[in-house]
Amino acid sequence: MRHLLSSADLGRDDVRALLATAAEMHEVQRRDVKKLPTLRGRTVINLFFEDSTRTRSSFEIAGKWMSADTINITGKGSSTSKGESLRDTVMTIDAMSVDCVVIRHMASGAAHQVAQWVDASVVNAGDGTHEHPTQALLDAYTMEARLGDLEGRRVAIVGDLTHSRVFRSNAITLRTLGAEVTLVAPPTLMPSGIASWARADGLTLADDLDAVLADGPDAVMMLRVQRERMSGGFFPTPREYTVGYGLTRERLRALTSANPDAVICHPGPMNRGLEISADAADAASSLVLDQVSAGVAVRMAVLYHLLAGEEVTA
Numbered sequence: 588m589r590h591l592l593s594s595a596d597l598g599r600d601d602v603r604a605l606l607a608t609a610a611e612m613h614e615v616q617r618r619d620v621k622k623l624p625t626l627r628g629r630t631v632i633n634l635f636f637e638d639s640t641r642t643r644s645s646f647e648i649a650g651k652w653m654s655a656d657t658i659n660i661t662g663k664g665s666s667t668s669k670g671e672s673l674r675d676t677v678m679t680i681d682a683m684s685v686d687c688v689v690i691r692h693m694a695s696g697a698a699h700q701v702a703q704w705v706d707a708s709v710v711n712a713g714d715g716t717h718e719h720p721t722q723a724l725l726d727a728y729t730m731e732a733r734l735g736d737l738e739g740r741r742v743a744i745v746g747d748l749t750h751s752r753v754f755r756s757n758a759i760t761l762r763t764l765g766a767e768v769t770l771v772a773p774p775t776l777m778p779s780g781i782a783s784w785a786r787a788d789g790l791t792l793a794d795d796l797d798a799v800l801a802d803g804p805d806a807v808m809m810l811r812v813q814r815e816r817m818s819g820g821f822f823p824t825p826r827e828y829t830v831g832y833g834l835t836r837e838r839l840r841a842l843t844s845a846n847p848d849a850v851i852c853h854p855g856p857m858n859r860g861l862e863i864s865a866d867a868a869d870a871a872s873s874l875v876l877d878q879v880s881a882g883v884a885v886r887m888a889v890l891y892h893l894l895a896g897e898e899v900t901a
């Protein structure tokens with residue numbers, strides 16, 4: 588594996604290999620062994636042009652725990668604020684002989700573009716409304732840790748699909764692992780072109796969350812409403828959204844009654860009281876903090892497969 592740009596780059600064997608390595612890394616993490624020599628002498632640059640708490644810090648921790656030299660650059664503190672182009676910025680970084688560029692950017696396709704400019708390996712840490720492949724891997728890892736093999740498991744992904752890169756990567760990875768995926772959103776937050784993708788990849792589309800929950804899915808992934816990307820306003824209104832699509836206390840009860848073993852995920856950051864209630868976010872069935880914890884192990888696995896010479900079948 589040279590880059591990780593899209594979840595579609597990963598076949599079933601690739602995902603299985605990455606999740607197996609992540610499980611080994613998680614075990615190391617649990618044993619409190621915080622320093623492996625694995626990536627000694629390697630340099631990882633975290634280049635973040637959009638804000639991040641989980642992804643950036645977990646990539647930094649992952650690199651450090653494997654003894655890589657890890658450097659963080661953000662849009663605000665870099666020469667892009669003086670007008671330097673993305674191309675010049677990444678070519679400058681590449682000229683310093685780094686081994687890996689982890690990039691988050693507001694433009695969909697930015698990671699693919701950067702991969703064409705540099706010799707270093709590139710990891711897509713979220714590009715616009717396009718993809719977030721390491722999030723999908725850590726979500727799959729977290730769900731499997733609780734539910735077992737995801738083959739045939741039913742996962743509902745709910746919310747602002749139009750602005751979500753998380754849903755796209757998750758839908759791809761979950762289908763790769765054989766899960767049944769239902770995408771739930773108000774019609775105004777269904778991305779254009781989704782019907783043909785859904786038909787081609789066996790995804791189910793729905794706009795009635797209560798009906799989906801009554802069917803007792805194994806996992807419900809709530810997506811953040813990305814109001815910062817809604818320049819034209821937000822329809823439905825926040826109140827209407829919560830009434831129709833929020834995982835409220837009542838809906839949590841309905842889900843648990845339909846499937847007592849169902850789990851709840853959210854990639855974070857959460858809008859508590861909008862797409863998810865405190866009751867759901869903090870429920871025993873909520874895997875939100877397990878997802879965060881898995882994020883470090885999964886990103887260790889990705890860096891390991893990219894930089895430590897481990898072969899992953901294409």
Ligand code: CP
Pocket residue numbers: 638639640641642643713722854855856
């Ligand atoms: N889930 C996720 O990408 O969170 P951050 O924006 O905090 O990295």
